[in-house]
Amino acid sequence: MELVSAVSLLAILQFSVFGLLVGRARGKYGVAAPAVTGNEHFERWFRVHYNTLERLIIFLPVMWLFGYYVGQYYAAGLGCFYLVGRAVYAAGYVKDPSKRGIGMIITELPIWIMLIGGFIAVAIAWAQGMS
Numbered sequence: 001m002e003l004v005s006a007v008s009l010l011a012i013l014q015f016s017v018f019g020l021l022v023g024r025a026r027g028k029y030g031v032a033a034p035a036v037t038g039n040e041h042f043e044r045w046f047r048v049h050y051n052t053l054e055r056l057i058i059f060l061p062v063m064w065l066f067g068y069y070v071g072q073y074y075a076a077g078l079g080c081f082y083l084v085g086r087a088v089y090a091a092g093y094v095k096d097p098s099k100r101g102i103g104m105i106i107t108e109l110p111i112w113i114m115l116i117g118g119f120i121a122v123a124i125a126w127a128q129g130m131s
Contacts, residue, residue, distance in 0.1 A: 004067040007079035008060055014086055015056055018049040044097060048090045055086070059111055066114035069121035078110035085110070 022045045025031075029039035036046055059082055067075030089103025 001064075001067055001072050003072045003076035004063060004079065007063065007076045007083070010083055011056060011059065011079065011086075014083060015049070015052050018045075018052050018090065022046050022049045041094075044094045047097075048093050051089075051093075052086055055082075055107055055111065058115075062111060062114040062118055065118045065122070069125060070117055075114065078114055082107055082110045 022042075025039075025042045025045040026033065029042040031038045031042045037043055059079075063075050063079050063082075066078070085103050085106030085108075087103070088106055089100050092099035092101070092103050
């Protein structure tokens with residue numbers, strides 16, 4: 001599961017970089033903590049970071065379960081697709097929030113593939129264990 005581990009670390013690194021960019025935007029646009037509103041450009045970076053957290057809490061466990069029950073190569077490949085989606089999402093959202101759609105689709109697709117595939121694989125493994 002080394003590949004799944006590597007993609008997990010990359011996802012956490014990406015999230016951390018987004019957090020640093022929020023901090024930079026906070027200083028650049030003069031939004032003092034603990035405020036999370038006040039400048040539209042800061043708010044865009046803040047939403048990118050927060051939305052990434054919302055997806056990360058789902059992405060990591062489904063990738064690990066999918067990797068375990070289906071295969072680490074498939075999970076890592078889908079995980080890389082997710083990382084690209086998050087980067088596209090961030091670039092689109094910061095430029096113009098209405099441009100976040102394609103990045104969101106690229107992000108959600110691997111999550112749903114791994115979630116549904118994971119359910120199926122666990123059910124198969126459970127059924128085989130019952131017989």
